[in-house]
Amino acid sequence: MGPRSRERRAGAIQSTNDSSALSKSSLAAHGYVLDPFAALLVPGTARRTPLIHRGYYVRACAVGHCVRAFLERTCAAPSTLPPQILSLGAGSDSLYFRLKSAGHLAGAAVWEVDFPDVARRKAERIQDTPELCALTGPFQTRDPASALCFESVDYRLLGVDLRQLSRLDQALAAAGLNAVAPTLLLAEVVLTYLEPKDAAALIAWAAQRFPDAIFVTYEQMRPHDAFGQVMQQHFRQLNSPLHGLDRFPDVEAQKHRFPQAGWTACCAVDMNEFYRCFLPSEERQRVENLEPFDEFEEWHLKCAHYFILAASRGDTLFETLVFPPSEVFPRIDPASPSGVFPASVVTSASRGPNLKRYGHASVLLNRNIILSAGGFGEQEGRHCRVSKFHLLSRYGDFEWKSNQIRRCETGTQWDGRLYHTMTRLSDTEVLVLGGRLSPVTPALGILQLGISKSKDNTTKDLNVKITKVNPEDFTLSCWRHSTTEVSYDNQKYLFVYGGRSVVEPVLSDWHFLHTGTMAWVNIPVEGEAPEGRHSHSACSWQGGALIAGGLGASEEPLSSVLFLKPISCGFLWESIIIQPPITPRYSHTAHVLNGKLLLVGGVWIHSSSVPGVTVIDLTTGLSSEYQIGTTCVPWPLMLHNHTSILLPEEQQLLLLGGGGNCFSFGTYLNPHTVTLGLSSLHAGQ
Secondary structure: OOHHHHHHHHHHHHHHHHHHHHHHHHHHHOOOOOOOOOOOOOOOOOOOOHHHHHHHHHHHHHHHHHHHHHHHHHHHOOOOOOOEEEEEOOOOOOHHHHHHHOOOOOOOEEEEEEOHHHHHHHHHHHHOOHHHHHHHOOEEOOOOOOOEEEEEOOEEEEEOOOOOHHHHHHHHHHOOOOOOOOEEEEEEOOHHHOOHHHHHHHHHHHHHHOOOEEEEEEEEOOOOOHHHHHHHHHHHHOOOOOOOOOOOOOHHHHHHHHHHOOOOEEEEEEHHHHHHHOOOHHHHHHHHOOOOOOOHHHHHHHHHOEEEEEEEEOOOOHHHHHOOOOOOOOOOOOOOEEEEEEEEEOOOHHHOOOOOEEOOEEEEEEOOEEEEEOOEEEEOOEEEEOOOEEEEEEEOOOEEEEEEEOEOOOOOOOOOOEOOEEEEEEOOEEEEEOOEEEOOEEOOOEEEEEEEOOOOOOHHHOEEEEEEEOOOOOOOOOEOOEEEEEEEOOEEEEEEEOOEOOOOOOEOOEEEEEOOOOEEEOOOEEOOOOOOEEOOEEEEEOOEEEEEOOEOOOOOEEOOEEEEEEEOOEEEEEEOOOEOOOOOEEOOEEEEEOOEEEEEOOEOOOOOOOOOEEEEEOOOOEEEEEEEEEEEOOOOOOOOOOEEEEEHHHOEEEEEOOEEEOOOOOEEEOOOOEEEEOHHHHHOO
């Protein structure tokens, strides 16, 4: 890389600091953390989304957890040397001011290092802000040629490129950093912006320079799955690509990285584990109630792609003080794959508009027509709640074509709902239940879709007429629920179960809708009621309903599989015992094929692998795992918030839509409808 390229890249990295600083300011402004200084250190304001707030919140908590552990250990130790914190790539972070105002420094001092331009801007900001100067106390500024931009009795701010280690070493020594004192080196999303050789040199330099030290780093990992691919593409577009992820793709690789560079010991956890194990449940509940939130998949995926690590020199017990072993968050890895289900693209842009959306619903009208409606996605070149219906039509035995269709001119408008359900009543009638318009606005009213052919009798110009249905005595106001066709007393009912609402984060109740009269009916249900959940799967089996997985009340994925079993006086809840136990998941789809329950895709947080298809034999309870072969599918393929249609005669699944808002990295929508071949499952019977 030439000098000009290095400078352009340095400028791009500096711009990520500005964006991060605005996010931290928004985080504090909305009550996630107590930080009155974040807004003072960055010009301007920005309103971030609840998803970004949560992401920066867990980052702040993880780093703060390590800093507190270091200060508690060193301030209580009998050492005569005061502890010191060295923040590498500190940017506009307010750590020093937060610690000083809370009285946590207690003789400790803070050194910060960043690019010269970043450090100078921060020094000028501090000098011009009385609230900040009041905390630093008397200070000195140096001439522009000096690396030391700001100096007070317990705070030093240096402008040095971290790739210039000899200059960094000299500047720190000149600024009074004591190499033998207990030292916390902090690198928040820093190493991954350095070329691998520069990052390795920095880690090794720190190990050699500080005999009594802790190195804490927070950054990205897991580059190879769909979310990781979107994450990497985002940073490439910013001209600040992430480095080292191929060599150190997960927590285990990162834990080996530091001992190999001279550190005594190392421990690390991803952000899902940190959030579950090291934050009190009351604090999690406080944060989860701060803002309306309905992006659980992206929240858990973001946390799965970041880690916090603490490596130690001189104190082999420190890492267990930072991250003591916990049984609260057990790793539940899936069994070794029993086979592969090959995936292939079944539609392309040349055959018509693809279904690029998530949070929608799909229904098989007949063997040749699949109707999808609602969700969030791409329409007329922009991202929005989708108002057009999508039709996938079969021509011949293997060819499918994709079209968008509008409603007919009479009838009710499509209201823009997502996370609803659709149930086929006949070849020309579909029932739509529940859904939401926003996390605080349920989509009220049951809709009936009437499908009719146009005058020229072609499926391309099908019309959809929307009619509101008003069952008496009850208004359904939930989303992320399920509807399943069940039978009782020789009558067909829709079993509506779970979900969430504006008031309740999870629902544990259920309702029966008689589809012939569109009336809600009370039917006795015996047995222990399952815990509330949403984003689970449900499918019909033997006149009852199979409920699998979902997200529980504490926002933790569930692994239970339940059967609403028909009995003479109604239904009975039964648990299906599964061996080996399956990894808890949600936002998946499910089907029953030849006595086997197939759980397709979804999100899980108890394993670092990517969910494929879990197959459960409903007779024996035995489970097996199948990978999804994506060699013939444009990558990435995100299998959450999708829908799927089973074609049993063809031994195929059609996967439609899927994706989500990938933290601050942009929205990703699966570009193609995909077919999944299940013949290997049939052959193995």
